[in-house]
Amino acid sequence: MFNDKETFKQVFREKLIGNLGKPLEEASNADIYNTLGNMIRENAGKHWVETNQRFKADKGKQVYYFSMEFLIGRLLGNNLLNMGVLEVVREGLADLGFCLKDIEEEEADAGLGNGGLGRLAACFLDSLASLQYAGHGTGIRYKYGLFEQKIVDGYQVELPDYWLQKENVWEVRREDKQVEVKFWGHVDSYEKDGRLVFEHKDYEAVRAVPYDIPVIGADRRHVNTLRNWSAESITQPGRMFGSRGGSDYHKFLEYKRSVESISEFLYPDDSQYEGKLLRLKQQYFLCSAGLQSIIRTFDKLGLPYDTLPDKVGLHINDTHPTLVIPELMRILMDLKGMSWDEAWDITTRMVSYTNHTILSEALEKWPVTMVKELLPRIQLIIEEINARFCRELMDRYPGNQERISQMAIIYGDQVRMAHLAIVGSYSVNGVAALHTEILQKREMKLFDEYYPHRFNNKTNGITHRRWLLHANPPLTNLINEAIGTRWITHPQEMIGLIKYCEDSSFQEKVSGIKRQNKLRLAEFISSKHGEKVDPDSIFDVHVKRLHGYKRQLLNILHIIHLYNQIKANPSMDMVPRTFIFGAKAAPSYHLAKRTIKLINTVADVVNKDPDVKGKVRIFFLENYSVSLAEKIIPAADVSEQISTASKEASGTGNMKFMMNGALTIGTMDGANVEMHEMIGDDNMFLFGLRAEQVLDYYQYGGYYARNIYNEDSRLKEVLDQLVTPGPICCHTQEFDQIFHSLLDNNDEYFVLKDFASYVETHVEIDRAYRNQKDWLKKSIINIGHSGKFSSDNTISRYASEIWNISPVKF
Structure with missing residues (x-):
């Protein structure tokens, strides 16, 4: 097809003119995308035929x-990457006056x-x-x-x-x-x-x-x-x-x-x-x-x-x-x-x-x-x-x-x-x-x-080609510099990064890459929400399908508790935290949709309150998708993997965040267990019930949500705010369904049971983040071990x- 930038530009111009009948100067981003996509698919078609012929012969x-x-x-970026021409195309388009990132945005x-x-x-x-x-x-x-x-x-x-x-x-x-x-x-x-x-x-x-x-x-x-x-x-x-x-x-x-x-x-x-x-x-x-x-x-x-x-x-x-x-x-x-x-x-x-x-x-x-x-x-x-x-x-x-x-x-x-x-x-x-x-x-x-x-x-497993090579090129390049490129075809060899986990120079480079990714995401969020995002805050991310067992509700209840603490003590010492949510709720799943409303209501209250002084910011990014995930995951500091233990079969978001250097706060559920076996207590933040405890409660009973509500004054204050007129409960009965699901329906997913442990673990995160050298050590250890979760190994x-x-x- 083309092996160098100049050849690419020549072939591309010819294809554009031949297919669209217009000169390059009149081409839109959509024209560029369609021409480039057709070029790649046509070239892949030759190998497609050869592959099928090889199958028949074999x-x-x-x-x-x-x-x-x-x-x-x-598929555009991923296909360019797998065909080995991503950089050639990026540079060639730049010479022609186009940005590949903008062209990729043309694809649905x-x-x-x-x-x-x-x-x-x-x-x-x-x-x-x-x-x-x-x-x-x-x-x-x-x-x-x-x-x-x-x-x-x-x-x-x-x-x-x-x-x-x-x-x-x-x-x-x-x-x-x-x-x-x-x-x-x-x-x-x-x-x-x-x-x-x-x-x-x-x-x-x-x-x-x-x-x-x-x-x-x-x-x-x-x-x-x-x-x-x-x-x-x-x-x-x-x-x-x-x-x-x-x-x-x-x-x-x-x-x-x-x-x-x-x-x-x-x-x-x-x-x-x-x-x-x-x-x-x-x-x-x-x-x-x-x-x-x-x-x-x-x-x-x-x-x-x-x-x-x-x-x-x-x-x-x-x-x-x-x-x-x-x-x-x-x-x-x-x-x-x-x-x-x-x-x-x-x-x-x-x-x-x-x-x-x-x-x-x-x-x-x-x-x-x-x-x-x-x-x-x-x-x-x-x-x-x-x-x-x-x-x-x-x-x-x-x-x-x-x-x-x-x-x-x-x-x-x-x-x-x-x-x-x-x-x-x-x-x-x-x-x-x-x-x-x-x-x-x-x-x-x-x-x-x-x-x-x-x-x-x-x-x-996850494909490291999309979730690291394509989603996070700066980190990919740094890994190449450190351990060579063999890990790209043998991802478990990422373990070689562990020897750099305490190297100050390497840590500084990892930190710089993370900050640049955070700046890009902050710019994206600002463009969507019209609000400033602090790139020096902890980016705490919870993105996945909205379901009771994934416990977005636990997350937002903790944020309300943080807000209550700040209102009681506006000068409280904490590392600023930006909470980022992304999730779709099934159209007929009314409790999940009500949880989305609660997140956005709390965001509106907290983000506008002058007493908060930027200590906590909350953003719900609409229409969560693969392309949005590619923007979010490289920028995350904290990965929320907080499902009710025994309910999440595996999870793959946990692996994507790990591969990009985020630290996990999670339960011992799904693949979190295997992550823990590799990196231990020191490199992730665990909390909550274990699977056997949850399953025993389901089988034998003995859990009473209302007792916890009555015994934990912090939790009682938070839950009462859902049903008592105030800044969060602006409309009568707006969040009654959530309140009653936790108390009258006995909290099916143990949100209240794990609340205290979750709050304490977030305090631990705040403390850990202040020691950036140790935090970066943990981050590099996570990246190094993530190669085990490549889907190449699974397949x-x-x-x-x-x-x-x-x-x-x-």
Whole structure:
């Protein structure tokens, strides 16, 4: 493509003029972005073809990672980095009068994911390509992301996130690869040639069209695929409506709207029946379209089907794609003519499953009647899987009906998707050592006993290419100067930084980089909020999905307590603190949305109070996203990882902050536990209940939130401010729901129980920050140990210990 700045400028000018018909002098930033993006994708296309040809020649196993989310963020900078031309392009554009950072702002964050689940999937795709594994993503091409968050009068307001409004230069529509997905109708069965045949009739057909995005590895030559499926209507009469029949105009419009809704929104509101039905539709659409495409690719190899597990691996990211299991059974039996036992043997040697949560609301269950109506053939297969599994359980545990009912895939009117995923896979992994231990010893104990070798741990990871090399170039350059560049391909060698942790010169450079990152973030916040931000204050950051167990509420209650202290003693000695929040609350999660209002209300009160004198500032940054995270994380001093112990399966934000030198205040939860094992008490700030204590309270009781409220005068003062007229409670009953959730509902996430410990730990942070030499030592130790959390390490373990795949070499 180009190896030097001058060549780049020449090629770029030619492309701009050829594509847009205008000279460089008239080009907008959007023109520059589109031209550059198309150049990169076209060049990647050559390597894309070569990679796929290499896969065909190799005839090795390929893994397909099924996920409802791929939170890939912006791709321009990441692709330039992985192609090795980032600096050439940056300098070339500067010569032409353009700033690459401004050009990157022209790209919309892809609305293909929401939180940690989707970001993990994106990091895994980057590592699969960079390590030269044959591993691809299978997702849905949502027209709209979760939502665009606006904060209006302190409240979250949801606007459509039409991220595809601008051209997506990275995707390629593959209409020739389309498949058909079938819903509704009924199933007839009859005997043919000595075997039972099932025929799906009067169904509603949906056209699934793939849009492929190249996933460019760090060596630029290896390019995998993220294939996202779009739901489109079929226009042939008689194939649209099934038993509803006809092809009149109104029926077609109704059908077309129903079809397009499948790939319209990420996570439609499922608080009502229609929303639940749409989510189930989305999940089957993903699984059926993806599998049909994968099987078609396998068929081209001309190999017998008993070799399918040796050539194809199917990985399901959480329970959302669990319908891969019955859908593969359907294809193998109904289309390929296999017996049940043959199909089940193949299926259970192909599917592996990652569990991401122990939260009951996230362990999906679907009403049997809903599945039966929407997916009649799939429900028959699930019922047969359940019947055979229950017979096995009866043989193993005769007379133990309670155990059988606890393990059954179908119980009452519910299909338990986590149970189906465990029974239909050969590997089930948790995502942090503590999480996996809870799965095996508590939540899925019966399954672990039944399948003693099926459960394993694979602690999550993050791609250091995006979260350090791209997000924090100055720190990257400093690390290169200190230990060379081999760590970029062997991230665990970042441990070599430890020898510099007490080096005054190195500490000074780390401090200077952090301050520059803080200045950039301060400028960004000022531009959005119109308020000055002190770059010499502690940047205390809490950014993640808004949920009760993530305990943004604990954070803001502590801030109210700090405010009360300052009001009582305006001259109190404390290091100025800037608290930064970023989070989206699900539209139907009213308590979470009320928490956002509380944060913004407190911010408005505190930031305007002259008594505070800049000691505390609070900013809620709206519409938290990958691109916003890339601005925030390099600037953070303190990373808030304060989930209720046992509730956060792993966390990956904790790893990103650690890699950029922030110190963690956190509970012993998720991957925080493994961070602590590496760096110890001296290099992070731990507080609160341990997981076993939380789980014992849930199991045996004994926790009374109101007792703590009555005994801790600080806490009582804070909570009373939520419901007593004053600067925080300006409107009657505005925060009553929060107050009652803590006291009348007995504080489900132990916010009050951990309050005192949290307050004391923040005092410790204030004390520690005053000793900058020691603080920087801790920061460097965190950076040095963070290489263990690279997703390259995680994916290497998935590849060797679950998928049994090796890099496909050139």
